[in-house]
Structures are given as C-alpha cells and as structure tokens.
Amino acid sequence: MQNIIEFKNVTFKYDDNSPLLENLSFNIKKGTYSVLLGHNGSGKSTIAKLIIGLLPLKNGQIFVNDLQLNEENIDKIRNNVAIVFQNPDNQFIGSTVEDDIAFGLENRCVEQEKMPEIITKFATLVSMENFLKAEPSALSGGQKQRVAIAGALALNPDLLILDEATSMLDPKGKKEINEVISILRKNNPNMSILSITHHMDEAIIADEILVLNKGQIVKVGTPKDILFDQKLLEENNLLPPFVVNVRKQMLDNGLDIPLCFSIEELVDKL
Ligand SMILES: Nc1ncnc2c1ncn2[C@@H]1O[C@H](COP(=O)(O)OP(=O)(O)O)[C@@H](O)[C@H]1O
Numbered sequence: 001m002q003n004i005i006e007f008k009n010v011t012f013k014y015d016d017n018s019p020l021l022e023n024l025s026f027n028i029k030k031g032t033y034s035v036l037l038g039h040n041g042s043g044k045s046t047i048a049k050l051i052i053g054l055l056p057l058k059n060g061q062i063f064v065n066d067l068q069l070n071e072e073n074i075d076k077i078r079n080n081v082a083i084v085f086q087n088p089d090n091q092f093i094g095s096t097v098e099d100d101i102a103f104g105l106e107n108r109c110v111e112q113e114k115m116p117e118i119i120t121k122f123a124t125l126v127s128m129e130n131f132l133k134a135e136p137s138a139l140s141g142g143q144k145q146r147v148a149i150a151g152a153l154a155l156n157p158d159l160l161i162l163d164e165a166t167s168m169l170d171p172k173g174k175k176e177i178n179e180v181i182s183i184l185r186k187n188n189p190n191m192s193i194l195s196i197t198h199h200m201d202e203a204i205i206a207d208e209i210l211v212l213n214k215g216q217i218v219k220v221g222t223p224k225d226i227l228f229d230q231k232l233l234e235e236n237n238l239l240p241p242f243v244v245n246v247r248k249q250m251l252d253n254g255l256d257i258p259l260c261f262s263i264e265e266l267v268d269k270l
C-alpha cells in the first residue's frame with residue numbers, strides 16, 4: 001500500500017527553542033482514516049503546517065502523495081490537501097453557506113456555471129443543503145464546521161486534514177462531524193483523511209492511530225491496540241475514551257463486560 005504522507009527524519013524547532021520534533025519518521029497509508037493523537041502542545045498542528053509548507057522544513061524530508069515537499073512541488077501539494085481547523089468562526093469566510101463553499105472553488109478558477117451543482121452536491125453530503133442562503137450567525141458550531149468540510153471537499157483533495165476540527169463543538173456537533181466522516185469513508189474510499197486530535201472519541205473509529213509524544217511517534221496501532229492500553233495513555237498524557245472509562249469503573253465494581261467501541265455497543269452488552 002502506498003503512502004499519502006511520509007515523514008523522513010524531520011527535525012523542527014521554533015526559533016531558539018529546543019527541537020519540538022526530533023528525527024521524526026512516520027507513514028500514513030493512502031485511503032485510510034488515520035488519527036494523529038497527542039496531548040496539547042505535542043506538536044500536532046506544527047506537523048499539519050509542515051505538511052502544507054506553512055512552516056520552513058530545514059531538516060529531513062516530507063512526501064505528500066509521492067511528491068517531495070519542496071519549492072517546485074509546493075503548489076501541487078497545496079492543491080491536493082484541504083485542512084479544516086479548530087475554530088468554526090475563523091473558518092467561515094463567505095457571507096452565506098453557498099458563498100463560503102464557493103470561495104475555494106473561485107480560488108481554483110472553477111467556472112461560474114459549474115459552481116451551483118458542486119455547491120449543492122457537497123452541502124447535501126454534510127446535510128446543509130437547506131441552509132445555502134443562511135448567514136454564519138444563524139448556524140451552530142457543528143453546522144459551521146460541516147460547511148468548512150463541504151468547502152474543503154469541493155476542492156476534491158487527495159488528503160483531508162482535520163486539525164482538532166471538533167474540539168470546540170458540543171457533543172451533538174462532534175457526533176455530526178463523526179457522521180460526516182463515516183459517510184466520506186464510505187463514498188470516497190480513495191480519499192485519505194488525517195484527523196489530528198487529543199480527543200479519544202474521534203480516534204475510536206480510525207483505521208490506524210499514531211501516538212505523538214516528545215517529538216516522536218511512540219506507537220502506531222489500531223484503536224483496540226491503543227485506546228484500551230491504559231498504561232500507554234497515561235504515559236502519553238491522554239485520557240481514555242468515555243466508553244473505556246465507563247467499562248473500567250464497571251470492572252472495578254466487579255461487573256465483567258467485553259471491550260466496547262461505542263456507547264450503543266456498551267448499552268447493548270449491558
Ligand atoms: N509560532 C510559534 N512560535 C513558537 N512556539 C510555537 C509556535 N507555535 C507553536 N509553538 C509551540 O510549539 C509547541 C507545539 O505546538 P502545536 O504544534 O500547536 O501543538 P498541538 O497542536 O499538539 O497542541 C507548543 O509548545 C507551542 O507553544
């Protein structure tokens with residue numbers, strides 16, 4: 001399987017600080033939903049910025065979809081990577097939902113006549129088709145992030161990066177985004193999704209989780225390998241997912257139930 005992202009011996013530091021990333025190497029396979037998991041300040045957003053060349057790479061190599069990140073390839077790479085960031089209010093650029101989705105298309109010089117169809121298609125994908133004329137102030141955080149995802153997807157990227165895209169949302173908003181991710185994975189099996197988070201409940205549906213700590217990937221594995229490994233989570237300053245916490249409390253109280261990946265499954269097992 002080919003890689004969508006490859007870091008080779010990347011060392012990065014801000015100004016005169018000690019290196020944040022040190023000799024960092026890892027791969028993310030094409031067509032997967034991968035989660036980069038690390039505590040606050042572990043360098044996740046720095047990695048996202050390095051991938052799209054927003055920070056200077058001085059030591060090591062980065063490849064995105066087999067293209068080496070350098071001056072020659074940077075535009076090609078940026079055209080194939082879309083990022084949704086944390087703050088729903090900072091991402092909303094248009095004055096209405098349809099303007100917002102159109103914004104990226106205009107930047108890519110998509111013909112005006114083709115836009116309505118593209119806008120409707122992606123607004124529908126994130127269940128925002130009835131809000132095309134709505135202004136940002138009329139939308140919840142989750143709805144704004146869904147519009148941001150629609151705008152990103154309309155650009156037809158090979159790689160979608162979600163950098164803490166749900167961390168400012170309430171549980172309902174988080175659930176909405178996770179549902180959109182599930183739909184994307186079904187409909188676009190070739191698109192790679194990298195979710196960057198310190199929040200476990202997103203990691204639980206991943207194909208692969210990479211744990212970042214002290215400038216290194218300390219562990220790569222499936223959700224089962226990682227989210228139920230209490231020692232690993234503690235060592236890396238991560239909190240276990242809700243269902244794992246509940247299960248632990250039950251085990252501590254003598255109620256033996258199997259590993260569960262969702263609240264629904266837990267309820268079912270009970
Ligand atoms: N522009 C910057 N200049 C100096 N230090 C920075 C800058 N951006 C981030 N940092 C520091 O680098 C570390 C990692 O930041 P970041 O990549 O944002 O982590 P994360 O996204 O995992 O929370 C933090 O300690 C942060 O304070």
Ligand SMILES: [Mg+2]
Pocket residue numbers: 044045046163164
């Ligand atoms: Mg961050």
